[in-house]
Amino acid sequence: MKFTLQKVCPKTGARAGLLETEHGVIETPVFMPVATKGSVRGIPWETIKELGAQIVLANTYHLHIRPGDKLIQKAGGLHKWSNWSGPFLTDSGGFQVFSFARRGKAKIMDSGVTFKDDLEGKMHFMGPKESMEIQKNLGSDIVMAFDHCPPADATREGIDYSVNLTTEWTKQCMDYELQSHQSLFPIVQGGRFEDLRHKSLKELVKLDAPGYALGGVSVGESREEVDRIVQTMANELPSNKPRYLMGVGTPRDLLMSVTSGMDMFDCILPTRLSRHGSFFRKNPEGWKTESVTQKEFTEDFNNPIMKNCQCPTCSQFSRAYIKHLFKRSEITVYYYIAVHNLYTLINLTKNMRKAILEDRFVEFIKSNGILGESSTEKEYNLVNT
Ligand SMILES: [Zn+2]
Incomplete structure (x- = not known):
């Protein structure tokens, strides 16, 4: 090796x-x-x-x-x-x-x-x-x-x-x-x-x-x-x-x-969370783990579970559909949510790598969540020292 x-x-x-x-x-x-x-x-x-x-x-x-x-x-x-x-x-x-x-x-x-x-x-x-x-x-x-x-x-x-x-x-x-x-x-x-x-x-x-x-x-x-x-x-x-x-x-x-x-x-976590209907989602204030059962998803036919996500699940299905599958315990939903979660982590590390190689890592993390509104003081210090 x-x-x-x-x-x-x-x-x-x-x-x-x-x-x-x-x-x-x-x-x-x-x-x-x-x-x-x-x-x-x-x-x-x-x-x-x-x-x-x-x-x-x-x-x-x-x-x-x-x-x-x-x-x-x-x-x-x-x-x-x-x-x-x-x-x-x-x-x-x-x-x-x-x-x-x-x-x-x-x-x-x-x-x-x-x-x-x-x-x-x-x-x-x-x-x-x-x-x-x-x-x-x-x-x-x-x-x-x-x-x-x-x-x-x-x-x-x-x-x-x-x-x-x-x-x-x-x-x-x-x-x-x-x-x-x-x-x-x-x-x-x-x-x-x-x-x-x-x-x-x-x-x-x-x-x-x-x-x-x-x-x-x-x-x-x-x-x-x-x-x-x-x-x-x-x-x-x-x-x-x-x-x-x-x-x-x-x-x-x-x-x-x-x-x-x-x-x-x-x-x-990516597969375990999916069995509980939970998925990773990027918000303005940072990354969160959220539930597909949230109220706003019931009639949201136009958006995927995470906006702007390019994963196979988000490219194909609406929030309303994923929520319905989960509520009915339809087994394909565990696959769909896990695919989103796995894609998120695999892609995040790939994008971090690209940013490091291109000398723009600090800008990348600033726009990717750990420096969102809910960041702790420690998180700021870590990046700014
Ligand atoms: Zn996705």
Whole structure:
């Protein structure tokens, strides 16, 4: 894997780059749709391609439990099994197995986590070696290191323990021999404690991995806390390597995080929101998440759910029609809304990239929402310093 930094916005630190993998070149900043069980929920692969997705994320835990990573290996790996020929990133499985611990269904040890899966009720063990073995079988292009994920409200001692264990586990992951096309990204932990974040980052950067991720930033912290963590940590990550912010993905959060110098993003929101009738919409005062059931949509036959959106849904259907489909639980509507949401995030990152390359990034974000009427003081400061 090779990363080339093409341009950095001198005012904000926003970056445009190229990430070359064996399954394709990824232009950054990039939004990665989530294919939890090997498919982006409810969206055919041909649509994912048409929307311009360059890389997708698959979940190690889910695929390990069913159909099993060994079966996927037999099929020739994730790419052949799913027929998605572009790059795949797999998470480490850590996030899911630690969520079992939060529900009292797992035992955490210094060597890994023992847990009972919620599908078949079988006992499993996952540690750094097991996570690497599963991801090797899956054959993804970017492999995430197995990290210790503390809950957002963990004590300082708890988070310090998690930072130390994450470093130890990452070293074991780095020693594991993956397939030749696979690259390992460590995950910086440290919760809301700045000094622990710095400690985690410093220890992991020493390992000289091909890319780095910020983890544990969307597990219940406030929007301000997430902004603060991303702002302070992003530019301490090596500038010549891709920087991945895990689990973050509203238009507003992407604008803020690219502004802070992050390159890669994933989030389940575009498809999850669609099942609740929610969609991303740009307003004069910034980006919002709104409902298709709003009163004004009932008889609006002339406008799409978001004016001026070029997505396949907004190019074809009125607000009144989409609202009706949702109210009647007609299953095509979940697809239509998800297409709008995915298009929004994929296109927003593409447009940010273009603006960075053309030296007009600050103008772009000023006209794209984070500097709208409801901007916080912090948002202004970030762009104006
Ligand atoms: Zn649209």
